[in-house]
Amino acid sequence: MERVDCVVVGAGVVGLAVARALALSGREVVILESERAVGTGTSSRNSEVVHAGIYYRPGSEKARLCVEGKRLLYEYCALHGVEHRCSGKLIVAADSSQVAELEAIHQNATACGVDDLQWLDKSSVAQIEPALNAHAALLSPSTGIVDSHGLMLALQGDAEDAGAMIAFDARVVRGAVANDGLELEVMTDGQPMLLRAKTVVNSAGLFAADVAAGIEGLLPEHVPPRYFAKGSYFTCTSRVPFSHLVYPVPEPGGLGLHLTLDLAGQARFGPNVEWIEAIDYAVDPRGSEAFYSAVRRYWPGLPENALQPGYAGIRPKIVGRGEPAADFRIDGTSTHGVQGLVNLFGIESPGLTASLAIAARVVALV
Structure with a gap:
Protein backbone atom coordinates (compact mmCIF):
# COMPACT_ATOMS: atom_id res chain seq x y z
CA MET A 1 0.00 0.00 0.00
CA GLU A 2 1.32 3.41 -1.00
CA ARG A 3 1.24 6.11 1.68
CA SER A 25 1.30 25.23 2.51
CA GLY A 26 3.96 22.51 2.55
CA ARG A 27 1.80 19.42 2.21
CA GLU A 28 2.64 16.46 -0.02
CA VAL A 29 -0.20 16.28 -2.54
CA VAL A 30 -1.36 13.71 -5.10
CA ILE A 31 -4.25 14.61 -7.41
CA LEU A 32 -6.37 11.75 -8.74
CA GLU A 33 -8.26 12.53 -11.96
CA SER A 34 -10.45 9.91 -13.59
CA GLU A 35 -10.16 11.49 -17.05
CA ARG A 36 -7.04 11.99 -19.19
CA ALA A 37 -6.85 15.78 -18.84
CA VAL A 38 -7.73 18.46 -16.32
CA GLY A 39 -11.14 20.09 -16.21
CA THR A 40 -13.06 18.00 -18.73
CA SER A 47 -20.13 30.50 -19.25
CA GLU A 48 -16.57 31.35 -18.05
CA VAL A 49 -18.05 34.29 -16.15
CA VAL A 50 -16.37 35.89 -13.14
CA HIS A 51 -19.42 36.50 -10.97
CA ALA A 52 -19.84 39.42 -8.59
CA GLY A 53 -21.92 37.58 -5.96
CA ILE A 54 -25.28 39.17 -6.67
CA TYR A 55 -27.91 36.43 -6.45
CA TYR A 56 -26.99 34.26 -3.48
CA ARG A 57 -28.52 34.18 -0.02
CA PRO A 58 -26.80 36.78 2.18
CA GLY A 59 -24.44 35.11 4.62
CA SER A 60 -24.32 31.88 2.61
CA GLU A 61 -21.14 30.12 1.57
CA LYS A 62 -21.91 30.95 -2.05
CA ALA A 63 -22.22 34.66 -1.27
CA ARG A 64 -19.13 34.91 0.91
CA LEU A 65 -16.88 32.75 -1.23
CA CYS A 66 -17.99 34.36 -4.49
CA VAL A 67 -17.27 37.91 -3.28
CA GLU A 68 -13.89 36.91 -1.87
CA GLY A 69 -13.14 34.57 -4.76
CA LYS A 70 -13.76 37.29 -7.34
CA ARG A 71 -11.12 39.47 -5.72
CA LEU A 72 -8.63 36.61 -5.48
CA LEU A 73 -9.32 35.44 -9.04
CA TYR A 74 -8.73 38.83 -10.64
CA GLU A 75 -5.50 39.21 -8.66
CA TYR A 76 -4.36 35.72 -9.64
CA CYS A 77 -5.12 36.20 -13.32
CA ALA A 78 -3.24 39.51 -13.41
CA LEU A 79 -0.18 38.03 -11.70
CA HIS A 80 -0.09 34.81 -13.75
CA GLY A 81 -0.99 36.14 -17.17
CA VAL A 82 -4.31 34.31 -17.38
CA GLU A 83 -6.43 36.01 -20.02
CA HIS A 84 -9.50 37.74 -18.59
CA ARG A 85 -11.59 40.85 -19.03
CA CYS A 86 -13.67 42.87 -16.59
CA SER A 87 -16.39 43.47 -19.17
CA GLY A 88 -19.33 44.32 -16.93
CA LYS A 89 -22.82 42.88 -17.01
CA LEU A 90 -26.35 44.19 -17.35
CA ILE A 91 -29.24 42.47 -15.57
CA VAL A 92 -32.29 43.45 -17.54
CA ALA A 93 -35.93 44.06 -16.68
CA ALA A 94 -37.47 43.71 -20.12
CA ASP A 95 -40.72 45.38 -19.03
CA SER A 96 -42.26 47.10 -16.01
CA SER A 97 -43.52 43.80 -14.55
CA GLN A 98 -39.92 42.79 -13.79
CA VAL A 99 -38.81 46.00 -12.09
CA ALA A 100 -39.78 44.80 -8.60
CA GLU A 101 -37.72 41.66 -9.09
CA LEU A 102 -34.78 43.75 -10.27
CA GLU A 103 -35.08 45.92 -7.16
CA ALA A 104 -35.08 42.77 -5.00
CA ILE A 105 -31.91 41.58 -6.75
CA HIS A 106 -30.27 44.94 -6.00
CA GLN A 107 -31.19 44.71 -2.32
CA ASN A 108 -29.97 41.12 -2.11
CA ALA A 109 -26.64 41.99 -3.74
CA THR A 110 -26.09 44.84 -1.29
CA ALA A 111 -26.76 42.46 1.61
CA CYS A 112 -24.14 40.09 0.13
CA GLY A 113 -21.50 42.82 0.16
CA VAL A 114 -21.70 43.74 -3.53
CA ASP A 115 -21.44 47.53 -3.37
CA ASP A 116 -20.74 48.54 -6.96
CA LEU A 117 -24.09 47.91 -8.70
CA GLN A 118 -25.59 50.83 -10.61
CA TRP A 119 -29.29 51.29 -11.34
CA LEU A 120 -29.97 52.34 -14.94
CA ASP A 121 -33.27 53.60 -16.34
CA LYS A 122 -34.39 53.01 -19.89
CA SER A 123 -32.57 56.03 -21.35
CA SER A 124 -29.34 55.22 -19.49
CA VAL A 125 -29.39 51.66 -20.84
CA ALA A 126 -29.94 52.97 -24.36
CA GLN A 127 -26.86 55.18 -24.07
CA ILE A 128 -24.51 52.25 -23.45
CA GLU A 129 -26.35 49.41 -25.28
CA PRO A 130 -28.72 50.94 -27.89
CA ALA A 131 -29.85 47.55 -29.24
CA LEU A 132 -31.00 46.31 -25.85
CA ASN A 133 -34.68 46.26 -24.95
CA ALA A 134 -34.76 47.19 -21.27
CA HIS A 135 -37.26 49.02 -19.10
CA ALA A 136 -34.49 49.20 -16.48
CA ALA A 137 -31.24 47.39 -15.70
CA LEU A 138 -28.60 46.83 -13.08
CA LEU A 139 -25.01 47.35 -14.18
CA SER A 140 -22.44 45.13 -12.47
CA PRO A 141 -19.11 46.67 -13.49
CA SER A 142 -16.96 44.04 -11.75
CA THR A 143 -18.49 41.02 -13.52
CA GLY A 144 -16.12 39.65 -16.14
CA ILE A 145 -14.97 36.69 -18.18
CA VAL A 146 -11.93 34.43 -17.88
CA ASP A 147 -10.15 31.79 -19.93
CA SER A 148 -11.11 28.82 -17.76
CA HIS A 149 -8.68 26.45 -19.49
CA GLY A 150 -5.82 28.91 -19.09
CA LEU A 151 -6.74 29.32 -15.43
CA MET A 152 -6.67 25.57 -14.83
CA LEU A 153 -3.32 25.19 -16.57
CA ALA A 154 -1.90 27.96 -14.40
CA LEU A 155 -3.23 26.32 -11.22
CA GLN A 156 -1.87 22.94 -12.31
CA GLY A 157 1.52 24.47 -13.02
CA ASP A 158 1.62 26.18 -9.63
CA ALA A 159 0.62 22.97 -7.85
CA GLU A 160 3.26 20.92 -9.65
CA ASP A 161 5.94 23.58 -9.08
CA ALA A 162 5.13 23.29 -5.36
CA GLY A 163 5.62 19.51 -5.51
CA ALA A 164 2.12 18.20 -6.21
CA MET A 165 1.74 15.21 -8.52
CA ILE A 166 -1.22 14.42 -10.75
CA ALA A 167 -2.34 10.97 -11.87
CA PHE A 168 -4.70 10.83 -14.85
CA ASP A 169 -6.99 7.89 -15.64
CA ALA A 170 -7.11 7.32 -11.88
CA ARG A 171 -10.62 6.60 -10.61
CA VAL A 172 -11.46 6.16 -6.93
CA VAL A 173 -13.70 3.09 -6.67
CA ARG A 174 -14.02 2.82 -2.92
CA GLY A 175 -12.57 4.04 0.36
CA ALA A 176 -12.47 3.21 4.04
CA VAL A 177 -11.80 5.13 7.22
CA ALA A 178 -8.57 3.94 8.86
CA ASN A 179 -6.92 4.72 12.20
CA ASP A 180 -4.44 7.14 10.68
CA GLY A 181 -6.37 8.51 7.71
CA LEU A 182 -8.26 7.01 4.83
CA GLU A 183 -7.60 4.09 2.50
CA LEU A 184 -8.55 4.50 -1.15
CA GLU A 185 -8.78 1.88 -3.85
CA VAL A 186 -7.90 3.49 -7.17
CA MET A 187 -8.21 2.02 -10.65
CA THR A 188 -5.44 3.30 -12.89
CA ASP A 189 -4.63 1.92 -16.33
CA GLY A 190 -7.06 -0.87 -15.55
CA GLN A 191 -5.16 -1.98 -12.47
CA PRO A 192 -6.19 -1.54 -8.81
CA MET A 193 -3.92 0.34 -6.43
CA LEU A 194 -4.28 1.05 -2.71
CA LEU A 195 -3.43 4.44 -1.23
CA ARG A 196 -3.46 5.50 2.40
CA ALA A 197 -3.66 9.25 2.96
CA LYS A 198 -3.79 11.41 6.07
CA THR A 199 -5.99 13.91 4.27
CA VAL A 200 -8.49 13.35 1.44
CA VAL A 201 -10.30 16.21 -0.28
CA ASN A 202 -13.21 14.96 -2.36
CA SER A 203 -13.55 17.50 -5.17
CA ALA A 204 -15.04 15.10 -7.71
CA GLY A 205 -17.70 17.52 -8.97
CA LEU A 206 -20.56 15.63 -10.59
CA PHE A 207 -19.42 12.45 -8.87
CA ALA A 208 -18.55 13.81 -5.41
CA ALA A 209 -21.57 12.11 -3.85
CA ASP A 210 -20.59 8.79 -5.47
CA VAL A 211 -17.06 9.04 -4.09
CA ALA A 212 -18.36 9.87 -0.62
CA ALA A 213 -20.96 7.08 -0.69
CA GLY A 214 -18.15 4.61 -1.41
CA ILE A 215 -16.21 5.49 1.75
CA GLU A 216 -16.83 2.86 4.40
CA GLY A 217 -17.11 4.53 7.78
CA LEU A 218 -18.73 7.74 6.51
CA LEU A 219 -22.33 7.66 7.69
CA PRO A 220 -24.90 7.75 4.87
CA GLU A 221 -26.65 10.80 6.33
CA HIS A 222 -23.56 12.83 5.47
CA VAL A 223 -23.86 12.04 1.74
CA PRO A 224 -26.40 14.21 -0.11
CA PRO A 225 -28.46 12.95 -3.04
CA ARG A 226 -27.11 13.62 -6.52
CA TYR A 227 -29.01 15.41 -9.27
CA PHE A 228 -27.92 16.55 -12.71
CA ALA A 229 -29.21 19.80 -14.23
CA LYS A 230 -28.07 20.13 -17.82
CA GLY A 231 -27.54 23.51 -19.42
CA SER A 232 -27.21 23.90 -23.20
CA TYR A 233 -25.67 26.83 -25.05
CA PHE A 234 -26.28 28.12 -28.56
CA THR A 235 -23.69 30.24 -30.34
CA CYS A 236 -24.56 33.23 -32.48
CA THR A 237 -23.30 33.22 -36.06
CA SER A 238 -23.93 36.93 -36.58
CA ARG A 239 -22.18 39.85 -34.95
CA VAL A 240 -23.86 41.03 -31.76
CA PRO A 241 -24.08 44.77 -31.01
CA PHE A 242 -23.19 44.44 -27.33
CA PRO A 248 -32.42 38.54 -17.86
CA VAL A 249 -33.88 38.27 -14.38
CA PRO A 250 -33.20 34.74 -13.05
CA GLU A 251 -35.38 31.67 -13.61
CA PRO A 252 -35.84 28.62 -11.35
CA GLY A 253 -32.64 26.51 -11.34
CA GLY A 254 -30.47 29.01 -13.20
CA LEU A 255 -29.81 32.58 -14.23
CA GLY A 256 -31.84 32.56 -17.42
CA LEU A 257 -30.74 32.50 -21.06
CA HIS A 258 -28.05 35.13 -20.85
CA LEU A 259 -25.70 36.51 -23.47
CA THR A 260 -22.00 36.13 -22.81
CA LEU A 261 -19.02 36.99 -24.95
CA ASP A 262 -15.87 34.93 -24.91
CA LEU A 263 -12.44 36.53 -25.03
CA ALA A 264 -12.42 36.28 -28.84
CA GLY A 265 -15.74 38.15 -29.07
CA GLN A 266 -17.88 35.11 -29.93
CA ALA A 267 -21.40 35.45 -28.51
CA ARG A 268 -23.29 32.58 -26.96
CA PHE A 269 -26.66 32.25 -25.27
CA GLY A 270 -27.59 29.99 -22.40
CA PRO A 271 -27.70 27.92 -20.39
CA ASN A 272 -31.22 26.59 -20.11
CA VAL A 273 -32.18 24.10 -17.39
CA GLU A 274 -32.97 20.47 -18.18
CA TRP A 275 -33.08 17.88 -15.39
CA ILE A 276 -31.54 14.61 -16.54
CA GLU A 277 -30.79 11.20 -15.06
CA ALA A 278 -27.42 10.47 -16.69
CA TRP A 299 -32.66 41.68 -27.98
CA PRO A 300 -35.52 42.01 -30.47
CA GLY A 301 -33.01 42.31 -33.31
CA LEU A 302 -31.73 38.72 -33.04
CA PRO A 303 -31.71 37.61 -36.71
CA GLU A 304 -33.42 34.48 -37.93
CA ASN A 305 -31.16 31.42 -38.34
CA ALA A 306 -28.44 33.09 -36.26
CA LEU A 307 -28.29 30.41 -33.54
CA GLN A 308 -26.50 27.10 -33.83
CA PRO A 309 -25.95 24.37 -31.23
CA GLY A 310 -22.87 25.06 -29.13
CA TYR A 311 -22.10 22.90 -26.12
CA ALA A 312 -23.66 21.74 -22.87
CA GLY A 313 -22.59 21.55 -19.25
CA ILE A 314 -24.10 19.86 -16.22
CA ARG A 315 -24.61 21.43 -12.80
CA PRO A 316 -23.81 19.12 -9.86
CA LYS A 317 -27.00 19.66 -7.87
CA ILE A 318 -27.68 18.31 -4.39
CA VAL A 319 -31.38 19.30 -4.41
CA GLY A 320 -33.97 18.36 -6.99
CA ARG A 321 -36.30 20.19 -9.32
CA GLY A 322 -38.56 22.70 -7.59
CA GLU A 323 -36.58 22.77 -4.34
CA PRO A 324 -34.88 25.93 -3.03
CA ALA A 325 -31.32 26.32 -4.30
CA ALA A 326 -28.73 24.64 -2.09
CA ASP A 327 -25.62 26.28 -0.70
CA PHE A 328 -22.09 24.99 -1.23
CA ARG A 329 -21.27 22.23 1.21
CA ILE A 330 -17.70 22.09 2.47
CA ASP A 331 -17.96 19.23 4.94
CA GLY A 332 -14.99 18.70 7.22
CA THR A 333 -14.43 16.62 10.36
CA SER A 334 -16.68 18.82 12.51
CA THR A 335 -19.58 17.96 10.18
CA HIS A 336 -19.17 14.21 9.63
CA GLY A 337 -16.68 13.10 12.29
CA VAL A 338 -14.14 11.51 9.92
CA GLN A 339 -10.66 12.80 10.60
CA GLY A 340 -8.81 14.07 7.53
CA LEU A 341 -11.77 14.04 5.11
CA VAL A 342 -13.23 17.09 3.37
CA ASN A 343 -16.18 16.59 1.01
CA LEU A 344 -17.11 19.32 -1.46
CA PHE A 345 -20.74 18.94 -2.50
CA GLY A 346 -22.90 21.01 -4.83
CA ILE A 347 -20.02 23.07 -6.20
CA GLU A 348 -21.86 24.55 -9.15
CA SER A 349 -21.84 28.22 -10.19
CA PRO A 350 -20.17 30.35 -8.82
CA GLY A 351 -17.60 27.58 -8.23
CA LEU A 352 -15.15 28.84 -10.85
CA THR A 353 -15.22 32.38 -9.42
CA ALA A 354 -14.98 31.08 -5.87
CA SER A 355 -12.31 28.43 -6.54
CA LEU A 356 -9.40 30.17 -4.82
CA ALA A 357 -11.54 31.14 -1.83
CA ILE A 358 -12.83 27.57 -1.53
CA ALA A 359 -9.22 26.35 -1.59
CA ALA A 360 -8.31 28.69 1.26
CA ARG A 361 -11.28 27.41 3.27
CA VAL A 362 -10.21 23.78 2.72
CA VAL A 363 -6.64 24.48 3.81
CA ALA A 364 -7.97 26.09 6.98
CA LEU A 365 -10.09 22.99 7.69
CA VAL A 366 -7.24 20.50 7.32
Missing part, protein backbone atom coordinates in the same frame (compact mmCIF):
# COMPACT_ATOMS: atom_id res chain seq x y z
CA VAL A 4 0.78 9.79 0.89
CA ASP A 5 0.05 12.89 2.89
CA CYS A 6 -2.84 14.46 0.92
CA VAL A 7 -5.05 13.20 -1.88
CA VAL A 8 -7.27 15.53 -3.88
CA VAL A 9 -9.91 13.67 -5.88
CA GLY A 10 -10.75 15.57 -9.05
CA ALA A 11 -8.73 17.95 -11.25
CA GLY A 12 -11.40 20.49 -12.09
CA VAL A 13 -10.78 24.13 -11.31
CA VAL A 14 -11.68 23.71 -7.63
CA GLY A 15 -9.63 20.54 -7.17
CA LEU A 16 -6.62 22.17 -8.81
CA ALA A 17 -7.00 25.29 -6.66
CA VAL A 18 -7.20 23.10 -3.53
CA ALA A 19 -4.16 21.04 -4.56
CA ARG A 20 -2.18 24.22 -5.26
CA ALA A 21 -3.08 25.72 -1.88
CA LEU A 22 -2.22 22.54 0.00
CA ALA A 23 1.10 22.15 -1.83
CA LEU A 24 2.01 25.79 -1.19
CA GLY A 41 -16.37 18.25 -16.83
CA THR A 42 -18.20 21.20 -15.30
CA SER A 43 -15.06 23.36 -15.18
CA SER A 44 -14.80 23.56 -18.97
CA ARG A 45 -18.52 23.53 -19.79
CA ASN A 46 -19.83 26.80 -18.40
CA SER A 243 -20.05 45.06 -25.30
CA HIS A 244 -21.50 43.95 -21.94
CA LEU A 245 -22.74 40.57 -20.81
CA VAL A 246 -26.54 40.61 -20.72
CA TYR A 247 -28.64 38.66 -18.21
CA ILE A 279 -24.50 12.42 -18.14
CA ASP A 280 -25.40 13.64 -21.63
CA TYR A 281 -23.65 16.57 -23.32
CA ALA A 282 -25.58 16.52 -26.60
CA VAL A 283 -27.29 19.78 -27.60
CA ASP A 284 -30.68 19.31 -29.24
CA PRO A 285 -30.95 21.70 -32.23
CA ARG A 286 -34.72 21.82 -31.68
CA GLY A 287 -34.08 23.77 -28.49
CA SER A 288 -33.25 26.87 -30.51
CA GLU A 289 -36.93 27.82 -30.78
CA ALA A 290 -37.17 28.49 -27.04
CA PHE A 291 -33.85 30.38 -27.18
CA TYR A 292 -35.09 32.72 -29.92
CA SER A 293 -38.21 33.52 -27.91
CA ALA A 294 -36.34 34.16 -24.65
CA VAL A 295 -33.48 36.19 -26.15
CA ARG A 296 -35.78 38.43 -28.18
CA ARG A 297 -37.33 39.72 -24.98
CA TYR A 298 -34.13 41.71 -24.44
